[in-house]
Amino acid sequence: MAMKDLANNLSVLQLVDPVVVTADTNSTSVDTQFDNGAMLIVNVGESGDTLSGSVKFDYILEDSTDDSTFTAVTSATSVTYGSVDGSGIFATVDAAAEDDAAYVIGYVGPNRYVRVKIDATGSHSNGTPHSVSGVVSPIHKPAASSNDGSPTG
Numbered sequence: 001m002a003m004k005d006l007a008n009n010l011s012v013l014q015l016v017d018p019v020v021v022t023a024d025t026n027s028t029s030v031d032t033q034f035d036n037g038a039m040l041i042v043n044v045g046e047s048g049d050t051l052s053g054s055v056k057f058d059y060i061l062e063d064s065t066d067d068s069t070f071t072a073v074t075s076a077t078s079v080t081y082g083s084v085d086g087s088g089i090f091a092t093v094d095a096a097a098e099d100d101a102a103y104v105i106g107y108v109g110p111n112r113y114v115r116v117k118i119d120a121t122g123s124h125s126n127g128t129p130h131s132v133s134g135v136v137s138p139i140h141k142p143a144a145s146s147n148d149g150s151p152t153g
Contacts, residue, residue, distance in 0.1 A: 013134040015040070020048070020127035021057070021118055027132040029067055029115040032107070035136040039081065040116050042103045043133070044093055048126025055122030056094035057130075059103055060087065063111035070115060078109030089119075099128060 015027035030038045042059050049055055061084055062070040072088025073079060082105040084090050091103035107114045116132050 009137070011136050011138055013136065014131070015115065015134050016118070016130060016132035018043075018129060018131040021120060021130045022124040022127040023120050025118040025120075025130070026062075026070075027116045027118075027134075029064065029070075029113040030107075030134040030136060031067070031113055032136065033112055034139050036139060037080070037137055038107045038114055039135040040105055040107065040114065041133045041135070042091065042116055042118070043131045044099050044101055044103065045129030047093075047096065047099045047128040049124050049128065051094050051096060051099065052122075053094055055124065056092055056120075057128065058087075058089045058119040058121065059091045059093075059105075060117040060119055061090050061105055061107065062088060062115050062117055063107070063109050064113040064115075065111050067113045070113075070117075073107070073109055073114070075109065078107065080106030080108055082106065088117075093128075 032038050061073040063073050064070045073084055074086055074088055082090050090105040
C-alpha cells in the first residue's frame with residue numbers, strides 16, 4: 001500500500017518531446033533554483049538502425065550557471081543514482097539489447113541549470129525514438145498544475 005503522496009510533492013517536466021532522433025539533440029534545461037534536486041530520465045524506443053560501437057547514442061549530463069553555456073558534469077559528487085565518466089556520459093546505447101529502456105541519473109550539483117545531451121555517433125538514417133523527462137523535488141509544495149516550487153507556487 002502506498003503511504004507517500006508523490007504526486008503533490010514532485011513535479012514532472014517534459015524536456016524532449018517524444019521524437020525520432022537521428023542527430024545530436026539537447027534537451028530543454030531544468031531550473032533547479034527552488035528544488036532539492038533533479039532526476040533526468042531518457043526514454044529510448046526500439047532503434048531503427050543497427051546499433052554498434054560506431055553507431056550509438058551517448059547520454060551526457062550537462063549543467064550551467066546561466067542557462068546558456070553548458071558543460072559536461074564529470075564530478076561524482078554532483079550525481080546520484082548512477083555515475084558519469086570524464087566526458088559526462090551516464091549511459092550508452094550501442095546494441096539492440098540496450099534500447100527499449102529508460103536511463104536515469106540524479107543531479108545534486110552546484111549549478112542552477114541541468115540538461116541531457118543526446119550525442120548521436122555514426123549514421124542514424126532511420127533513427128531511434130527518444131524522450132527526456134525531468135523530475136524535481138520542490139522545496140515548497142508545488143501549486144496545482146505548476147512545476148514551480150517557489151514560495152509563491
